[in-house]
Amino acid sequence: MSLPLKTRVFWALYKTFEFAPAMQQPADKVRKASDLRKKMLALGPSRPVVGGTNKGAFAVESSLTLDDGTELPLRIHRPTASPQGPLPVVVNFHGGGWVSGDVHQSEWWASSVAAEAKVVVVSVEYRLAPENPFPIPPEDCYAATRWTAGHAVELGIDPAKLAVMGDSAGGNLAAVVSMMARDRGGPAVALQVLLYPSVDLVGSYASEDENAHAPVLGKKDLDNVPRLYFHGVETEMSDPYASPLRGKHEGLPPAVIQTAQYDPLRDQGYAYADALRAAGVPVRHTNYVRAVHGYISLPGVVPAAHQALAEVVQVLGENFG
Template sequence: MPLPLRTRVFWGLYRTFDVAPAMQQPADKVRKAADRRAKSLALPGSRFIVGRTDPRVTVRDDTATLPDGTALPIRVYRPGAAPSGERLPVVLNFHGGGWVSGNMRQSEWWASSVAAEAGVVVVSVGYRLAPEHPYPSPPEDCYAATVWVAEHAADLGVDAERLAVMGDSAGGNLAAVVAMMARDRSGPAIALQVLLYPSVDFVGDYPSEDENAHAPVLAKKDLDNVPDLYFHGTDHERGEPYASPLRGTHENLPPALIQTAQYDPLRDHGLAYAAALREAGVAARHTNYVNAVHGYISLPGVVPAARQALGEAAAEIRSALGAG
């Protein structure tokens, strides 16, 4: 079955000017390429592709100051209909971009829509990026931000006892790792992990990586080059559980919703992670979206499955967190 027409048209146009994808660049050119991509998605009219902020939420920017003094930007989405003093469940969101690119803005439609549809506060985290801040900085930033949100629950108007983590692509990896860190480090308690087309293994090879080697948005060349940008230590880092969560132990992890896309090199990563969680006795729901491509939550205007995926995620979050 072919890609939807609007997806094909978008990709045909986009790749004519994105001639130097950030994840395929050498370390000294990554930031320039990533900044160029971010600017292209902020151009007038881009909202028809990437979506717009849900009008049912209020948005404010804040800063999470970590124990070592690092200041991470965060963006807080709160349903506008919720009473100002009410403590709502909270979802930490980690954006994608291969650990080397991306920003909170690319999750704007998804994060704001999840907040509105699920009746929760969503906190998007601007974690530090490789190659300037290689592994383990991104997962440590995301875990520290999660701890910070739990500790500042009263100021944020959230209920830290009803907390979930969520992320797409590299952000899905980070959400899975934060769930592991919270288990291993005695909190905070996480009720649900929402993993959207996650990367979970830097060691193994998967059929979908070759089947979709030239798919839109993410190609096998990206997957092959990212490890050299993300890891600046020895090769054994790639197999560590906080880098490749598939290689860790999965007992006592929170339930998971895992979404994947048909035309995505990472499709089989999500399938493998769902199987690993179930084998460890963890409830895991896996949905593979037909005709979808990698990055669909950032492209609701050109990937029809994005809105169906939103409905599923919001329903799972409402159920897990007891949200209204």
């Protein structure tokens, strides 16, 4: 495995401190492990690894209230210098295997997309399993997307230029929200940006064994997550809103799919690109060599993160002007 030196050094140090990977824990220990990981990554010394808020953007905190009274926090990134008129908007869903992570995990990425693409990025703090299992996370994300489109004037956005974006489990959620929007009559999604997405919780892929012990995400994580995300009902795993590869893809918005060479999820991204193309959906797929899972949250140690950002900014510009 020919990883960049910075990536190798980071992973060696990280393994020294993370004793309990959140996605490998039993249900009653997931939250403690997840909270510990968040505290580690929030420490000052981690800033050179995870990056910070892009200087060309600023963030404000907001929230939306669901029909059942649940309040979902939102972190809204806006470019400090932007053109006149309503801006395009990107609704962003963080990764973390549906059981960990938060909006701050993708701070560098979300703020950089806002600053460089001149768009508003709405990052969603959806509820996490195992306390809130499937289908709660995708329903939260769909509700946040509807809320964003419905508050266009307040947010200063153009709802006709709305994209969804996510990495890993967040990539799954972005793909699922695209399906929900198609199936439920809106809102209109113009583009889906899927970063090393998990799209099939049923099948097995060669990249899972090839990268079983890769940095950040390994086969043990993939094997345990379904026990945490679902109620124990096996049929839920093949539901298209859980495994979008298993659904119908006609009528979905154009997609940007990014994958990483050293990622057990890599081949799922390839499979989803093929499925979308077969349904007539325009797809741009890039596999980043020498990159590992989670690179958009690790810009200081995975060089490909910056190239990946440039690609997404370019595609947003091409689609939204």
